[in-house]
Amino acid sequence: xNVAYDEKEIIEPNIIDTYYYKYTFEKVTGxxxxxxxxxLDGMLYGAVLRAGVPHAIIDYIDVSDAYKVPxxxxxxxxxxxxxLNAFGYYKPNQPVLCKERxxxxxxxxxxxxxxxxxxxxxxxxSIKVRLIKLDGVYSIDDALKSEVILGEKDNIAYRISYENGxxxxxxxxxxxxTYEVGSIKQMYIEPESALAWIEDSNLKIITTTQSPxxxxxxxSVNVNVPKDRIKxxxxxxxxxxxxxxxxxxxxxxxxxxLKTGRPVKLSFSREESNIATTRRISMRxxxxxxxxxxxxxxxxxxxxxxxxxxxxxxxxxxxxVAGSHAPGPYNIPNVKFEGALVYTNYPPVGGMxxxxxxxxxxxxxxxxxxxxxxNGWDPFDFRLxxxxxxxxxxxxxxxxxxxxxxxxTVLQAKNSPLLKSKKSNWPFIKVGxxxxxxxxxxSYGQGGDHAxxxxxxxxxxxxxxxxxxxxxxxxxxxLAKLLSERLNFPETMIDIENHSxxxxxSGTSNASRVLFMIGNAxxxxxxxxxxxxxxxxxxxxxxxxxxxxxxxxxxxxxxxxLPKVEGGVYKKSDVIFSFITAIARVEVDMLTGFIKVxxxxxxxxxxxxxxxxxxxxxxxxxxIMSLGYAIFEDLKxxxxxxxxxxxxxxxxPVMKDIPKINVHAIEIPDPHGPLGAKGVGELPxxxxxxxxxxxxxxxxxxxxREIPLKREKIVNH
Numbered sequence: 001x002n003v004a005y006d007e008k009e010i011i012e013p014n015i016i017d018t019y020y021y022k023y024t025f026e027k028v029t030g031x032x033x034x035x036x037x038x039x040l041d042g043m044l045y046g047a048v049l050r051a052g053v054p055h056a057i058i059d060y061i062d063v064s065d066a067y068k069v070p071x072x073x074x075x076x077x078x079x080x081x082x083x084l085n086a087f088g089y090y091k092p093n094q095p096v097l098c099k100e101r102x103x104x105x106x107x108x109x110x111x112x113x114x115x116x117x118x119x120x121x122x123x124x125x126s127i128k129v130r131l132i133k134l135d136g137v138y139s140i141d142d143a144l145k146s147e148v149i150l151g152e153k154d155n156i157a158y159r160i161s162y163e164n165g166x167x168x169x170x171x172x173x174x175x176x177x178t179y180e181v182g183s184i185k186q187m188y189i190e191p192e193s194a195l196a197w198i199e200d201s202n203l204k205i206i207t208t209t210q211s212p213x214x215x216x217x218x219x220s221v222n223v224n225v226p227k228d229r230i231k232x233x234x235x236x237x238x239x240x241x242x243x244x245x246x247x248x249x250x251x252x253x254x255x256x257x258l259k260t261g262r263p264v265k266l267s268f269s270r271e272e273s274n275i276a277t278t279r280r281i282s283m284r285x286x287x288x289x290x291x292x293x294x295x296x297x298x299x300x301x302x303x304x305x306x307x308x309x310x311x312x313x314x315x316x317x318x319x320x321v322a323g324s325h326a327p328g329p330y331n332i333p334n335v336k337f338e339g340a341l342v343y344t345n346y347p348p349v350g351g352m353x354x355x356x357x358x359x360x361x362x363x364x365x366x367x368x369x370x371x372x373x374x375n376g377w378d379p380f381d382f383r384l385x386x387x388x389x390x391x392x393x394x395x396x397x398x399x400x401x402x403x404x405x406x407x408x409t410v411l412q413a414k415n416s417p418l419l420k421s422k423k424s425n426w427p428f429i430k431v432g433x434x435x436x437x438x439x440x441x442x443s444y445g446q447g448g449d450h451a452x453x454x455x456x457x458x459x460x461x462x463x464x465x466x467x468x469x470x471x472x473x474x475x476x477x478x479l480a481k482l483l484s485e486r487l488n489f490p491e492t493m494i495d496i497e498n499h500s501x502x503x504x505x506s507g508t509s510n511a512s513r514v515l516f517m518i519g520n521a522x523x524x525x526x527x528x529x530x531x532x533x534x535x536x537x538x539x540x541x542x543x544x545x546x547x548x549x550x551x552x553x554x555x556x557x558x559x560x561x562l563p564k565v566e567g568g569v570y571k572k573s574d575v576i577f578s579f580i581t582a583i584a585r586v587e588v589d590m591l592t593g594f595i596k597v598x599x600x601x602x603x604x605x606x607x608x609x610x611x612x613x614x615x616x617x618x619x620x621x622x623x624i625m626s627l628g629y630a631i632f633e634d635l636k637x638x639x640x641x642x643x644x645x646x647x648x649x650x651x652x653p654v655m656k657d658i659p660k661i662n663v664h665a666i667e668i669p670d671p672h673g674p675l676g677a678k679g680v681g682e683l684p685x686x687x688x689x690x691x692x693x694x695x696x697x698x699x700x701x702x703x704x705r706e707i708p709l710k711r712e713k714i715v716n717h
Contacts, residue, residue: 036193046266047120051102054345054640056131066123071115094311103310106276136345143342150343162570165334170299172290179363180706190238192248197263242351278350285363304339321356327395335395354685365690398568409581432699438686442679445574449562452504461493466506474614512679519674525558578606593711608676622684
């Protein structure tokens with residue numbers, strides 16, 4: 001992989017002495033303990049019996065044979081769930097253990113705990129279940145016309161809509177197209193795992209998660225244990241990308257340990273992870289736009305049909321985010337949005353990087369690329385003419401409070417050297433260049449958001465405590481740098497503790513919110529700490545205070561609430577955005593259909609850069625993930641089955657596929673961000689995939705309207 005930067009020095013020469021080294025040494029040497037690496041004395045092993053069929057009535061369940069397997073200590077069914085037998089991030093409508101019906105192949109019917117993993121798996125296989133198979137719903141179209149009903153009255157799970165202005169009254173020539181994004185899997189290296197046990201009348205769980213606070217809320221109502229008696233310990237996840245926002249093994253491990261009185265560890269295999277846990281949403285967009293001869297967008301209509309799978313999980317919120325981002329970073333006076341979710345007999349849809357924004361922006365940027373090509377317009381001029389400006393309402397009618405900087409990213413992208421490089425040495429190799437822009441929200445917008453932290457100063461240094469997991473974004477490093485700069489205190493004397501639910505609640509690791517929300521809460525705590533030091537010692541300098549502390553400890557809390565912004569016609573609008581323009585250069589073999597992405601230039605504005613290494617790493621990783629989304633990845637859902645079950649049948653980009661990635665960061669400090677920073681983690685997923693597809697269209701002349709791209713369409717053209 002060849003990665004280029006704007007001549008920024010992002011790794012200090014004395015890295016061995018830095019805070020960064022302190023927190024990465026265990027991982028790069030293989031010494032770090034992830035959730036599944038923990039063991040306790042007397043621990044049992046768990047296994048789950050899953051449906052294996054996409055839709056069926058449960059006639060009976062008999063676990064008696066499971067107890068005949070040596071070493072088995074418990075075999076549980078729905079009868080053993082003492083509380084609510086349902087869970088789900090948006091609404092609890094997925095059974096913990098199915099009672100009457102299974103709705104997808106990964107539905108859990110029973111769970112077993114035994115002395116060995118082998119015994120647990122054998123016992124799970126020995127459980128007798130009689131299933132009466134039912135017809136299923138296997139696509140959006142099926143859901144709309146099938147006589148098989150998965151919802152209460154039909155297969156519609158959720159609807160939203162809004163209209164700002166009037167699309168019908170908008171002036172200009174109308175353009176129309178339908179675009180689709182397929183379902184893919186997060187494919188994190190570390191599968192799901194949970195180890196539960198009872199200690200001092202508390203239920204304790206070591207697990208891999210993005211949402212510890214939400215996990216506790218769900219577990220509590222399922223197992224009938226008060227929330228204050230459930231303690232989560234969560235090492236850094238070994239990857240997640242949104243896939244560990246939903247409950248996975250935590251509830252079943254807890255039920256088994258409550259049943260046996262012994263510690264129980266339940267870990268999923270790769271295949272189990274892929275069939276049982278959440279995936280990225282698939283969506284179909286029908287888009288109309290109206291544009292005048294002077295390139296001004298006057299109207300936009302977006303209709304979305306998406307599938308939520310067998311249960312709701314995150315899908316309604318993803319659809320809401322798509323609604324917020326549907327108008328893109330453009331000044332469009334008339335916008336109409338309609339969206340609906342349908343149930344199918346596939347695994348539930350959950351979070352994945354971009355979370356509705358990346359999907360809808362792919363469709364929008366593909367549509368606008370078609371409009372630009374049909375009219376022979378310059379793609380940069382088009383974006384500059386329509387770019388949203390500070391103080392203007394975006395398509396939902398709400399005025400964002402953040403800096404609005406699409407124009408700056410477009411102006412810099414206009415000078416990309418990739419625009420001058422379309423030469424091919426072979427007649428059957430076509431070279432194309434594609435452009436796409438976008439914006440991604442930071443945090444939860446009008447839905448509100450809150451973060452709490454604690455700062456502890458003792459004679460050894462400063463410690464920051466909160467509950468949001470570090471997903472690999474480098475949040476600990478960023479927060480240490482933030483506090484170091486704000487308090488003029490050495491990074492090497494700042495410790496971060498974010499692995500326990502006993503810490504102050506700082507929210508979920510998602511929505512590009514972590515540095516923004518926790519950073520602002522940390523600055524609030526820093527301000528309070530300085531005031532306390534002045535009160536005690538007449539001096540706010542922390543190094544001076546360390547000399548006076550002896551064995552004394554000073555603790556202060558920090559809080560931050562996302563700005564509340566009224567207005568707009570859509571009450572799920574976002575209020576703070578980061579911006580991106582991406583350019584991709586591709587080579588397409590017209591004989592085989594093989595697509596090679598050669599270069600990607602990325603121009604981002606996400607406020608002040610606090611931790612450069614983390615910032616650039618997020619853009620690079622996002623570029624590679626976008627490459628997979630556009631060209632390689634497909635979960636391959638067919639007749640209720642998941643065919644992409646492992647790293648053999650699910651294709652990801654590998655090192656030889658990765659293009660040269662040129663990252664150009666534009667720093668414009670945002671007045672609402674901690675020291676001016678905004679979220680960047682999801683930003684590359686917004687524009688790079690459509691830029692790649694637009695480049696393929698430029699090379700081939702074929703109007704691709706769905707991803708992943710299919711080679712057959714090139715070969716058969």
